[in-house]
Amino acid sequence: MRDHHPAMSENHPALSQNHPGVGQGVYLYAVTPAGENGTAGASVERAERPPDLRGVMGGVVRPVPRGGLVAHVSDVPLDRFGEEPLRRSLEDLDWVEGVARAHHRVVEALAAAGPTAPVRLVTVYTGEEQVRDLLDLRHDDFTEILSRVAGRREWGVKAYLRRDTPPPSPAPAATAAGGGDSPGMAYLRRKKESLRGREDLWRAAAERAELLHAELGQIAVASRRHRPQDPQLSGRSESMVLNGAYLVDPAREEEFAAVLGGYRDRFLDVELTGPWAPYSFTSIDLGAGRAGGVR
Numbered sequence: 440m441r442d443h444h445p446a447m448s449e450n451h452p453a454l455s456q457n458h459p460g461v462g463q464g465v466y467l468y469a470v471t472p473a474g475e476n477g478t479a480g481a482s483v484e485r486a487e488r489p490p491d492l493r494g495v496m497g498g499v500v501r502p503v504p505r506g507g508l509v510a511h512v513s514d515v516p517l518d519r520f521g522e523e524p525l526r527r528s529l530e531d532l533d534w535v536e537g538v539a540r541a542h543h544r545v546v547e548a549l550a551a552a553g554p555t556a557p558v559r560l561v562t563v564y565t566g567e568e569q570v571r572d573l574l575d576l577r578h579d580d581f582t583e584i585l586s587r588v589a590g591r592r593e594w595g596v597k598a599y600l601r602r603d604t605p606p607p608s609p610a611p612a613a614t615a616a617g618g619g620d621s622p623g624m625a626y627l628r629r630k631k632e633s634l635r636g637r638e639d640l641w642r643a644a645a646e647r648a649e650l651l652h653a654e655l656g657q658i659a660v661a662s663r664r665h666r667p668q669d670p671q672l673s674g675r676s677e678s679m680v681l682n683g684a685y686l687v688d689p690a691r692e693e694e695f696a697a698v699l700g701g702y703r704d705r706f707l708d709v710e711l712t713g714p715w716a717p718y719s720f721t722s723i724d725l726g727a728g729r730a731g732g733v734r
Contacts, residue, residue, distance in 0.1 A: 464563040465570055466495050466515045468545045469716075470556045470581050473507050492548055495541045503567050505574035508581055511549060512570060520563050543716075550716035554589040556581055557718050562725070577723060584721050591660060591686050592714035594695065597673070598651060598681035599708045600644045641678070644706040648681035651702045651709070658695045659685035663719045677708065684719035 492500040498513030518524055528534050542560055549555045564570050574581070656662040667679035687695050699709045 462517055463514045464517045464520050464565060465512045465567055467558050467562045467570060468494060468511045468542060469549050469558060471509050471549055472554055472585055473504055473509050492545060494545045495538050500545055503570050505571045506578055508574045508578065510570045510574055515563060546716045554585040555716055556584045556721040557716055580723050588717040588720055591688055593717045593719055594685050594687055594714055595712035596655060596683045597679060597710045598648045599675060599677035599679055600641060601706060601708050644680050647702060647706050652681055652683050654698055655685055655695065658691050659687050661686040661720050686717060686720045
């Protein structure tokens with residue numbers, strides 16, 4: 440699973456709605472521009488998609504063209520992706536991880552070939568006609584997004600409060616003032632001073648993270664701050680103070696990466712991840728009535 444991607448903690452699977460029948464649903468991965476002939480073929484700007492690309496549950500990924508756009512889909516069984524089966528499946532973390540890996544694999548293959556607008560995990564329709572309706576309805580939104588991300592890549596930057604940084608020592612005056620305290624009062628005073636030291640350290644790290652985000656934002660075409668990840672997702676025990684995503688032109692990627700060196704200090708441990716498909720900059724609210732789950 441893409442634990443190191445800044446957006447993963449916010450990309451929750453969409454729950455499907457009731458569907459009266461059983462059979463096959465159509466799983467949507469992403470939308471790309473069409474080739475010069477209006478299909479998913481190669482063009483001057485876009486390389487050929489791998490012909491044997493497989494997605495969720497091993498389904499063969501196929502193009503659904505419409506109006507200068509191409510949706511990339513595969514079939515999935517509704518007895519696993521209907522509302523009730525999906526609710527049960529989402530309790531199986533291994534199953535969810537398998538779906539997420541397959542989804543990401545397809546998106547990365549498409550993004551390697553050209554501009555790509557990924558959609559959220561587990562967006563399933565009852566048929567291709569509903570997918571074409573989506574491309575008609577949100578044509579301008581997809582076109583704008585694809586234009587924005589064309590030729591650019593997403594990078595993630597995470598900053599952690601250094602675990603080995605000692606908190607500031609209590610001021611001499613404060614220590615002297617507590618000289619006549621009882622053992623209990625002295626313990627409480629030391630505990631209060633230690634807490635204040637940790638709060639000061641956290642504040643200093645947070646301020647450094649704000650400066651880092653602002654400087655990176657001046658280089659990037661677009662930037663976004665995600666919520667800090669839980670240690671189970673980040674894989675690290677230190678507190679995360681920055682979980683940023685940045686859309687960067689290739690010509691400025693070296694400059695972008697060089698900024699990080701100036702912020703690796705006694706307060707922060709800074710980590711660069713990516714490049715990723717532009718998940719953080721392709722979000723479209725598809726609406727409860729037309730997308731996200733089985734329709």
